[in-house]
Amino acid sequence: MLSVERLTYAHPGQTGSYEFSLTAAPGEITAISGASGSGKSTLLDLIAGFLKPVAGSLTLDGTNLLPLPPEQRPVSLLLQSESLFEHLTATRNVALGLPPETRKPEVSQRVASALAEVGLHTVGDQTASTLSGGQKQRVALARTLLRDRPILLLDEPFSALDDETRGTIRELVRTLTIQHGWHTLLVTHHADDVEALASRRYRLADGRLVEG
Numbered sequence: 001m002l003s004v005e006r007l008t009y010a011h012p013g014q015t016g017s018y019e020f021s022l023t024a025a026p027g028e029i030t031a032i033s034g035a036s037g038s039g040k041s042t043l044l045d046l047i048a049g050f051l052k053p054v055a056g057s058l059t060l061d062g063t064n065l066l067p068l069p070p071e072q073r074p075v076s077l078l079l080q081s082e083s084l085f086e087h088l089t090a091t092r093n094v095a096l097g098l099p100p101e102t103r104k105p106e107v108s109q110r111v112a113s114a115l116a117e118v119g120l121h122t123v124g125d126q127t128a129s130t131l132s133g134g135q136k137q138r139v140a141l142a143r144t145l146l147r148d149r150p151i152l153l154l155d156e157p158f159s160a161l162d163d164e165t166r167g168t169i170r171e172l173v174r175t176l177t178i179q180h181g182w183h184t185l186l187v188t189h190h191a192d193d194v195e196a197l198a199s200r201r202y203r204l205a206d207g208r209l210v211e212g
């Protein structure tokens with residue numbers, strides 16, 4: 001279980017402060033909605049370790065995550081604009097999810113299997129710049145698979161996609177979350193994303209999360 005308890009933060013120069021509390025279960029998608037500027041990205045940044053809270057706790061199955069720097073947190077992040085290197089092939093982009101010391105045969109085998117799992121076994125040699133928006137999100141998900149971190153943070157990951165692609169990528173996120181037992185937090189403005197995916201819902205307003 002991912003547990004955020006009274007995690008408190010104030011941006012420098014801002015008057016109000018945030019106090020976040022939520023729980024997220026493995027194999028489930030927890031949706032977080034709220035008006036623009038309500039603090040959704042701030043919450044994800046605290047969980048990912050990019051911001052330091054002044055009080056509160058953040059634990060995964062009882063382990064305190066707060067002392068860990070971002071690169072050691074059990075967290076993957078997927079954003080709206082896919083964070084791919086456009087000039088590299090899909091295969092190379094996915095391989096970046098593996099530690100640099102991984103041996104070559106293992107890299108090839110694991111990347112091929114991750115690309116197959118997201119339904120992209122045919123585009124491994126194409127550069128990212130030649131892929132569609134949906135294919136790029138699949139490549140980013142394949143990289144996430146290789147990292148296989150138990151917390152997946154999604155910040156408006158479907159926004160740039162057309163309706164049909166959106167549906168298939170949504171399904172893929174749901175399937176991967178269940179299969180890998182990820183604690184997936186989905187930040188979205190779209191009620192239909194929440195409806196389609198969320199097991200648990202929170203709304204962020206006035207610096208607090210309210211369930212339901």
Ligand SMILES: Nc1ncnc2c1ncn2[C@@H]1O[C@H](COP(=O)(O)OP(=O)(O)OP(=O)(O)O)[C@@H](O)[C@H]1O
Nearest residue numbers: 011012013014034035036037038039040041042043
């Ligand atoms: N580094 C910063 N320094 C000062 N204020 C910041 C900083 N980052 C964000 N803020 C402010 O904190 C508030 C919350 O920002 P945040 O990006 O978390 O909101 P959001 O809900 O993710 O918004 P959106 O839906 O538009 O992405 C905003 O008023 C923003 O201007």
